[in-house]
Amino acid sequence: MAEYTQMETLGGxxxxxxxxxxxxxxxxxSASPNPPAKVRVxxxxxxxxxxxxxxxxxxxxxxxxxxxxSVTLSYMIRRPITVQYxxxxxxxxxxxxxxxxxxxxxxxxxxxxxxxxxxxxCPIAVIKMATDKDPTNPKQRVITQFDIDExxxxxxxxxxxxxxxxxxxxxxEFESTMKSIDSLIYRWVPDPENPVPFYRPVKGQDAxxxxxxxxxxxxxxxxxxxxxxxxxxxxxxxx
Amino acid sequence: MKITLGxxxxxxxxxxxxxxxxxxxxxxxALPLGLYLAALAIFPFNTPERIDAMARxxxxxxxxxxxxxxxxxxxxxxxxxxxxxxYAAVFGGASTWVERRVAGRMQSxxxxxxxxxxxxxxxxxxxxxxxxxxxxxxxSADNLLFRxxxxxxxxxxxxxxxxxxxxxxxVVTDMNVGVFYLAATSAFVVVGIxxxxxxxxxxxALFGGIRGAAQVLSYEIPAGIALMxxxxxxxxxxxxxxxxxxxxxxxxxxxxxxxxxxxxxFISVTSSLAEGNRTPFxxxxxxxxxxxxxxxxxSGFRLAIFLMVEWANMWxxxxxxxxxxxxxxxxxxxxxxxxQHALGSGLVPSPLWFGLQLASMLVxxxxxxxxxxxxxxxxxxxxxxxxxxxxxxxxxxLVPGAFLCFIVTLLWQLLVPPMGMKITGVVFSLFALGLLVxxxxxxxxxxxxxxxxxxxxxxx
Numbered sequence: 259m260a261e262y263t264q265m266e267t268l269g270g271x272x273x274x275x276x277x278x279x280x281x282x283x284x285x286x287x288s289a290s291p292n293p294p295a296k297v298r299v300x301x302x303x304x305x306x307x308x309x310x311x312x313x314x315x316x317x318x319x320x321x322x323x324x325x326x327x328s329v330t331l332s333y334m335i336r337r338p339i340t341v342q343y344x345x346x347x348x349x350x351x352x353x354x355x356x357x358x359x360x361x362x363x364x365x366x367x368x369x370x371x372x373x374x375x376x377x378x379x380c381p382i383a384v385i386k387m388a389t390d391k392d393p394t395n396p397k398q399r400v401i402t403q404f405d406i407d408e409x410x411x412x413x414x415x416x417x418x419x420x421x422x423x424x425x426x427x428x429x430x431e432f433e434s435t436m437k438s439i440d441s442l443i444y445r446w447v448p449d450p451e452n453p454v455p456f457y458r459p460v461k462g463q464d465a466x467x468x469x470x471x472x473x474x475x476x477x478x479x480x481x482x483x484x485x486x487x488x489x490x491x492x493x494x495x496x497x
Numbered sequence: 498m499k500i501t502l503g504x505x506x507x508x509x510x511x512x513x514x515x516x517x518x519x520x521x522x523x524x525x526x527a528l529p530l531g532l533y534l535a536a537l538a539i540f541p542f543n544t545p546e547r548i549d550a551m552a553r554x555x556x557x558x559x560x561x562x563x564x565x566x567x568x569x570x571x572x573x574x575x576x577x578x579x580x581x582x583x584y585a586a587v588f589g590g591a592s593t594w595v596e597r598r599v600a601g602r603m604q605s606x607x608x609x610x611x612x613x614x615x616x617x618x619x620x621x622x623x624x625x626x627x628x629x630x631x632x633x634x635x636x637s638a639d640n641l642l643f644r645x646x647x648x649x650x651x652x653x654x655x656x657x658x659x660x661x662x663x664x665x666x667x668v669v670t671d672m673n674v675g676v677f678y679l680a681a682t683s684a685f686v687v688v689g690i691x692x693x694x695x696x697x698x699x700x701x702a703l704f705g706g707i708r709g710a711a712q713v714l715s716y717e718i719p720a721g722i723a724l725m726x727x728x729x730x731x732x733x734x735x736x737x738x739x740x741x742x743x744x745x746x747x748x749x750x751x752x753x754x755x756x757x758x759x760x761x762x763f764i765s766v767t768s769s770l771a772e773g774n775r776t777p778f779x780x781x782x783x784x785x786x787x788x789x790x791x792x793x794x795x796s797g798f799r800l801a802i803f804l805m806v807e808w809a810n811m812w813x814x815x816x817x818x819x820x821x822x823x824x825x826x827x828x829x830x831x832x833x834x835x836x837q838h839a840l841g842s843g844l845v846p847s848p849l850w851f852g853l854q855l856a857s858m859l860v861x862x863x864x865x866x867x868x869x870x871x872x873x874x875x876x877x878x879x880x881x882x883x884x885x886x887x888x889x890x891x892x893x894x895l896v897p898g899a900f901l902c903f904i905v906t907l908l909w910q911l912l913v914p915p916m917g918m919k920i921t922g923v924v925f926s927l928f929a930l931g932l933l934v935x936x937x938x939x940x941x942x943x944x945x946x947x948x949x950x951x952x953x954x955x956x957x
Contacts, residue, residue, distance in 0.1 A: 316894065323879075328936060330878040332943035334602045337953035342607070 650689030705790025
């Protein structure tokens with residue numbers, strides 16, 4: 259270290275040294291960003307500074323080796339902090355996440371009012387909904403399509419906020435790898451021939467929303483990652 | 498061991514977990530043990546006289562008068578070379594695993610732990626991957642030199658195996674200029690570095706090659722002079738002779754016999770670190786500055802050779818230091834007469850002799866691995882030095898220090914009686930033991946300093 263400063267003051271080969279402009283005043287010198295390294299000055303010592311520096315460097319090396327090696331060895335016999343994902347954790351990682359984590363979206367179709375507020379709120383058109391009249395009961399409207407493209411979703415949470423019944427929620431699930439990207443379009447109404455009726459909220463009562471995450475967990479458990487995507491029967495076959 | 502069976506992505510080892518453990522045990526213990534046993538079976542008997550005698554005794558064939566005798570000798574030498582090459586490859590591979598696991602723990606992570614038991618087979622997987630990769634040669638590279646360079650390095654790695662004694666009798670040949678030969682041939686690695694740096698026709702590789710040359714050539718001097726200290730103490734250049742001049746107990750090792758040898762040991766180890774391009778002296782391949790230095794343009798098998806040389810060189814470095822300073826294969830309280838007595842005069846020595854040989858090899862292996870661990874430990878402790886620091890360390894500190902040790906050893910050998918050497922040996926080994934204890938206490942204190950931390954070897 260003392261060596262380093264010496265080279266710098268000689269205008270030598272120190273790599274990031276600025277051009278050796280002498281400071282204007284002595285007071286600036288002490289405030290320069292690279293103050294000269296402290297040389298163990300023992301005024302009473304009869305040895306010249308160079309000699310003291312030379313042996314000082316050797317003792318420095320020995321001391322720093324000693325210190326550094328004992329630090330690294332001490333870390334070697336401590337427990338690594340790494341959490342071994344995914345198979346060597348005490349619980350599933352999704353269950354260890356904070357409850358307000360914004361993971362994959364989940365819709366409880368039993369309490370969906372079909373208001374389409376979420377579709378309108380989505381800034382990037384991830385959600386695609388369609389509604390229709392129930393042919394058997396003209397007073398009842400039904401949801402024929404509720405698609406969420408998780409591959410596009412940016413997990414902003416804007417769809418969750420306007421939902422009147424809390425039907426659409428972020429879960430803590432995040433492991434959604436699929437062989438085909440089309441499999442990431444989660445169809446909450448799997449079959450348009452079999453639509454889901456609108457939910458009518460009851461005044462003064464909370465919607466009976468299923469616990470967040472339970473429906474999606476079941477869904478993910480039932481899907482193999484190499485499963486064929488559920489191509490929606492429509493004019494273009496997709497979306 | 499990731500052998501995929503069809504699309505369902507189940508691997509053999511996941512289906513049969515015991516297979517992974519068996520494969521690991523084989524690669525980690527059976528394979529090296531087999532190589533050691535092969536070395537023990539071949540190395541001590543690999544002289545023309547022995548081979549002639551065996552042919553006469555067992556096959557009734559007069560090999561000495563046969564025109565094919567040199568063919569047979571060459572066959573034996575090829576067998577020896579085969580063992581050495583395989584040993585270097587297996588050691589190089591296994592040490593990469595050790596290095597990665599040690600580095601991991603020193604950085605509070607785990608390191609590779611999935612392929613095989615404890616991740617040991619990671620190096621096999623890496624090697625297979627490397628060999629299967631395309632061997633690209635840059636369009637503007639010097640084709641012939643580019644392809645030849647790894648072999649220069651490999652030769653520099655393998656030639657020292659000839660004189661490095663594995664055990665009392667287990668050495669390929671005991672040259673009377675062993676140390677000189679080892680210093681000369683191990684420097685051959687730098688030819689490969691320089692040639693690959695030049696032939697790659699790339700700035701980074703060229704810088705790496707030139708740095709390598711400057712570094713290795715500078716550090717040859719302190720390394721050579723520091724190695725002269727045990728040579729002076731033993732009075733011979735033969736590796737086996739130097740080991741025989743030491744004893745099994747720590748106070749009989751050269752490193753503790755005189756204060757100059759104690760310093761020379763550190764100078765020698767530092768210089769060999771620099772010659773082996775290990776951190777803190779890995780300037781020729783400094784990742785953050787030179788991408789990968791001299792092997793930046795290499796891929797596939799040739800890169801694998803460079804990496805194998807780099808890691809297997811640790812065995813040479815450590816083995817050299819152990820042989821010269823730390824008593825080599827000497828088992829405590831086993832004298833040369835006991836080996837001689839066990840050897841007998843027959844064609845095949847007694848089982849006792851083989852047992853002694855194995856024990857001496859074990860001693861050597863333990864000491865060498867301890868030193869290899871120290872090299873790895875140093876690598877993950879120290880940052881890389883700058884070029885000017887590297888040069889100033891060599892020329893301002895190590896070279897004068899080595900000369901000083903040389904002269905002090907000369908005077909010591911002349912002036913100090915054998916009794917004095919014994920006293921110094923005991924005093925210095927007690928001093929070293931004290932240092933070790935103090936070091937462990939300091940390490941312990943480092944752990945206690947952080948609240949809640951304790952010695953914990955779990956989370957593998």
